Amino acid sequence: MSESGLALVDRMLEGDRLALARLITLVENRSPLVPEVMRRIHPRTGRAYALGVTGPPGSGKSTLVDKLIALLRREGASVGIVAVDPTSPFTGGAVLGDRIRMQAHALDPGVFIRSMATRGSLGGLARATREVLKLLDAFGMDWVLVETVGVGQTELDIIKLADTTVVVLVPESGDAIQTMKAGLLEVADIFCVNKADRDGAQHLVAELRFMVHLHREGRHAAQQPGWEIPVLTTRAVEGAGLDELFGEIRRHRELLETSGTLEARRQARRRRELYELIVQELRREVEGQLEADGALAGYLEQVLSGALDPYSAVAEILAKGIWPRPAP
Ligand SMILES: Nc1nc2c(ncn2[C@@H]2O[C@H](COP(=O)(O)OP(=O)(O)OP(=O)(O)O)[C@@H](O)[C@H]2O)c(=O)[nH]1
Ligand SMILES: [Mg+2]
Known part of the structure; x- marks a missing residue:
């Protein structure tokens, strides 16, 4: 280095x-x-508590995060924020919006805000986000917040980096939840219905409570006994409902910490991380060797010409120990 x-x-x-x-x-x-x-x-990581805030575009995540920062600062906690937008290949509009919305905290030495968008591969974004969270953790931030848009697979990978996850929905997202249901229940620890000043908020609350009730024995729920996902309403711009939301976040954290679930979650994360890094390394290596290595290149040629099917090629390469090779 x-x-x-x-x-x-x-x-x-x-x-x-x-x-x-x-x-x-x-x-x-x-x-x-x-x-x-x-x-x-x-050695300097593992201290920060990671809070994820996710939801559809424009649901008010940044506005909520901005208010949460204020609540955390009032308690004297330092806060690092990563706003991730997997839907945008540019450091563009949303990011600028985040900056403006959180501007009040920009000069606060106890706050560090960073926005990230997709550069190149989506898969790389989850890894980069994890690394940035570690940097903020090592820097000494008590809390690290990650805001991410949507609930596709990359977003799920990102949000799984959090200890507690708030899923933000708005009355207009009624139809959207039908399609996102599985993904939402896989990650939500708390549901927040924002823009409760709009029509349909109570309807959405009822719908979500019903969904939580139906899936109370699902995998995510089963992993945290004693926790039934709360459904709260907020009006983020006015700050209404924020104390309640923060209260539920703290209650969830306490439950995780006292039940040992936090450590279990973090271990599951470390396991995933190790697997991912191993697979990435192996992939990089095999990509490098496929063309360069004589024996492998021979197989590649045969597969390219159609003379050999890829299944047989893989079986032979692995069986003959051509790859992976023992370290020199
Ligand atoms: N009526 C109403 N508007 C709100 C509320 N909360 C946020 N907004 C507005 O909704 C718009 C989007 O808010 P953001 O906080 O940027 O939402 P976001 O989810 O971070 O947006 P992206 O990061 O672009 O996905 C802004 O114009 C906010 O002022 C609310 O409770 N009620
Ligand atoms: Mg935002």
Whole structure:
């Protein structure tokens, strides 16, 4: 690792915000320094509590996050925020909106806000988000908040990085929940019906409560005995319902901490992370070797010409120990 990369980590650990910002940029740019950075910060991670806020575009996530930051700051907690938009390949409009909405906190030394959008692969975004959360954790933030749009697979991967997840819906999203149901119940610890000043909020609340009730024995529910997903209403712009929402977040955290579920969740996360990293490494290696390695390239050629089916090729490559090869 370059001297400057190392120095950056040291400066970040001493509380240098500019160094933190530059390390996040390294992560976004998939710098080859990232594994070494992660290795060095590891002893300083694991302290922060991760809160996820997810929901459809424009449901008021950033407005809610902005108010939650204020509540956390009032308690003296420091807060790092990552706003992730998997739907946008650009650092564009939504991100600008986040900046404006959270501007009041931008000068607060106890707050650090960063927006991220997709650059290149979607899969890479979940990994980058995890790495940024670790940086914020190592920096010393008591809470790390991740705001993410929607409930597709990438978004689910991102939201699974959180200890507690708030799913934000609005009265207009009534129809959308039908299609998102499975995904929502897989991640929601708390349902927040925002824009409760609009028609249909109570209807949505009833619908969600019914859904929670029906699925109270589902997988996600079964993993947290003693917790029935609460359904709350908020009017984020006015700050109405925010104390209740924050109360439920804290109650959920306490339950996780006292029941041992938090550690179990974090272990499940570490396991997923390890698997993912191994698979990524192997994939990278095999991609590099497929063309370069004589034996593998021979198989590739036969498959390309159609002379050999890929199933037989894989079986032979693995059976003959051509790949993976033992380390030299
Ligand atoms: N009427 C009403 N409008 C709200 C409420 N909360 C937020 N809004 C408005 O909804 C719009 C979107 O709010 P954001 O906080 O940017 O929503 P978001 O979910 O972060 O949006 P994206 O990040 O773009 O997906 C803004 O114009 C807010 O002022 C609410 O409780 N009632
Ligand atoms: Mg937003």
